[in-house]
Amino acid sequence: MNKGIIEDTFAECFSGKYIRALITAEDDETLKKAAYDSTSTPGAVIGRIEGGVERFVGKNETPDGRKGVIVQYWFGLDDLEKFELELSYRIRQDILVKPFTRMFSYPKESDSKGSIGTMKQVGHCGDGYEWIENKFDREMINVPIAVPDFQIESKLVYDEGIMGANFWYMCKTKEAVLGAGELAIDAIMDVEGAISPFGICSAASKTETNYPWIGPTTNHPFCPSLKKDISEISKVPDSVNYIPEIVINGTDMEIAKLAMKNAIESILDSVYASDIVKISAGNFNGKLGQYNINLLDLF
Incomplete structure (x- = not known):
């Protein structure tokens, strides 16, 4: 891995x-x-x-x-x-x-x-x-x-439990989006007390928006299709064409962390690992959620 x-x-x-x-x-x-x-x-x-x-x-x-x-x-x-x-x-x-x-x-x-x-x-x-x-x-x-x-x-x-734990797996191929994502969902379902409410999610969001009546809108720096148009602010790494997100809710913090860890490991140990460029996560600079889960602390 x-x-x-x-x-x-x-x-x-x-x-x-x-x-x-x-x-x-x-x-x-x-x-x-x-x-x-x-x-x-x-x-x-x-x-x-x-x-x-x-x-x-x-x-x-x-x-x-x-x-x-x-x-x-x-x-x-x-x-x-x-x-x-x-x-x-x-x-x-x-x-x-x-x-x-x-x-x-x-x-x-x-x-x-x-x-x-x-x-x-x-x-x-x-x-x-x-x-x-x-x-x-x-x-x-x-x-x-x-x-x-x-x-x-x-x-x-x-x-009461934990909502919104998440990670992104930045992919080169469509096959990795779907194949690695399904493995991650299966790993989450193996953890008693954890769910993934969105499944494989295509839409990372942000808090600031031009259309507040809609609510969260697209996190444009992470949209691969906008990379050329907003090159000065794009955060899409080279060779990345897709940035799916997995969201996890857990009945407590330890359950949420375990589900995150197992899901990430299932991807990095899979046949799709060579098509995964980076594992990251969605956050709002600590301004929205009550809790932060550092990815490196999971391992």
Whole structure:
């Protein structure tokens, strides 16, 4: 592994609230759709939910004896009512509507910061005909729907963790972007408590912008297609044609660091290593995030 291409820089990250949940279903395809649909479209930068798939689990790890998937939903603001509302959109539109799904808080026993109730924004989809029952050793809300029935635990516990840990792998080839990126995502999923909400991300962002109503816009010094036009400020190294980013959220700082380390190692130990010019990270000169993770300190 060539650690010499790892830049002496840091990833800037911050704290956020997260809910880990367990979704179960009757079949693999429905389970995957519920997991990936409900965690898609990361929106933390605009005050919405950011999510990701942590790992799939077998029947022996679920309360109802069916295959399941552990997912995470993150929120970067302190407004719990907004968190509850935003989360309900994901549940109602992407899980409840899929046949034979259930949703549990994960894990059952937790020293969490608190919990969010699911009756107001999800249970009442039953239009007053919903009911609570003790099932699977949990307090479950039964929501009557046309393919009977959606069941969700009455409270989902939340805790605080680390959002926005990240690294960039600067590539010569398209093959390295996709191949090395998939290896990195797999390495992150092997770390319990870590997710990658954007997958392989094509768009590094910055805080200063000409269009503030949009929010974060392109980090133009790192855009390969602008290198010739802004040569005096471009930060794209020679022979680099692509700068993908991997973003990591972790249930605590050690989990985030371990996921970063494992993901970077998976790239540098891979068949794509010769096409990787530099490993770097996104930061805002320490002005945005509460925490900094130096890349060299990971190894």
